[in-house]
Amino acid sequence: MAEGTSLLNLGELSKPITVFIEKVSDAVGGIAKPWQIQRVAKAEAVAAKLKASAQIEISDMEERALNRLIREAANEQETIESITAGAIPYLNADVDASALDEGWIRNLFDRGKNVTDIQMREIWSRILAEEANSAGSISRKTVEILSSMDKSDANIFSKIRSFVWNDNNPQIVYFMNFGSKEKYKYKLEYSDLWRMEEIGLLRFDISSDLIYTFTARNFIMDYFGRSIKFDFGSSGRNHLKRGNIQVTEAGKQLAKICAAEPDEAYLQGLLDLWLVFHNSVSISTTIESKQQWLAGGQRP
Numbered sequence: 001m002a003e004g005t006s007l008l009n010l011g012e013l014s015k016p017i018t019v020f021i022e023k024v025s026d027a028v029g030g031i032a033k034p035w036q037i038q039r040v041a042k043a044e045a046v047a048a049k050l051k052a053s054a055q056i057e058i059s060d061m062e063e064r065a066l067n068r069l070i071r072e073a074a075n076e077q078e079t080i081e082s083i084t085a086g087a088i089p090y091l092n093a094d095v096d097a098s099a100l101d102e103g104w105i106r107n108l109f110d111r112g113k114n115v116t117d118i119q120m121r122e123i124w125s126r127i128l129a130e131e132a133n134s135a136g137s138i139s140r141k142t143v144e145i146l147s148s149m150d151k152s153d154a155n156i157f158s159k160i161r162s163f164v165w166n167d168n169n170p171q172i173v174y175f176m177n178f179g180s181k182e183k184y185k186y187k188l189e190y191s192d193l194w195r196m197e198e199i200g201l202l203r204f205d206i207s208s209d210l211i212y213t214f215t216a217r218n219f220i221m222d223y224f225g226r227s228i229k230f231d232f233g234s235s236g237r238n239h240l241k242r243g244n245i246q247v248t249e250a251g252k253q254l255a256k257i258c259a260a261e262p263d264e265a266y267l268q269g270l271l272d273l274w275l276v277f278h279n280s281v282s283i284s285t286t287i288e289s290k291q292q293w294l295a296g297g298q299r300p
Helices: 017-029 039-057 060-092 104-110 116-132 138-145 151-161 190-199 251-253 266-276 285-294
Strands: 202-204 210-214 218-223 224-233 238-243 243-246 282-284
Touching: 017 060, 017 116, 039 210, 039 285, 060 104, 104 116, 104 138, 116 138, 116 151, 138 238, 138 251, 151 190, 151 251, 224 238, 224 266, 238 266, 243 251, 266 282
Parallel strands: none
Antiparallel strands: 202 243, 210 238, 218 224, 224 282
């Protein structure tokens, strides 16, 4: 949220969004609700200060401590309101925030109350919106992991997100030990994977390949909205290799809200690689994908 912006000046809000703000406010002990008048709050604060000054005398150190507490509280309040306001654009039009668990909200802001980086606040906002849209979709474990991440961790995960297929059940498809990847827009390093494994977003084993197993003749996977169809010629125990990296449940939850970009060179190289691994499979894509693939000199 831009500097100087608060929930006081977001303008007219729909009923579902108003309910959402009320729910967050009730859980955290109060945020600036749309109908509150800022000058009244300021006047009350000044009156309270004058009253306190008339009743007690405090030392310079105590005054500095009080000023520090006030600044900390103000910063935390600004973060809470910024994250809440940032969640609004990601809410469904018919969101029912009444299902939000107040304990979950309090835990979210207890973990994220000191987040100052704009990029990280965006992630926290989207986490809040995802839970509001679908209560129970974001676990406390995922919130805990997010609280341990800094901006560099978020950038690493965003890069890894470019190799995730199937938004409904996110899985990484990436072969660490196969061929040259210099042409890829985003190249994964072992240090990146070790860090993501350390904080609990994925697991990987370079010595073995994970596979998709299915009994139908046809199998469809989605890459950033692009459907890829695999035809193995017959039903039975068909399988498709998918690399060395396994996404944890927390990783799947973050993958659903993490911003990322597709990697065309990776996609084309992977489709060709699959034809090498599975010589009986036929792969078809959308017309747009096929034209791009043929233009790159790959097999149709």
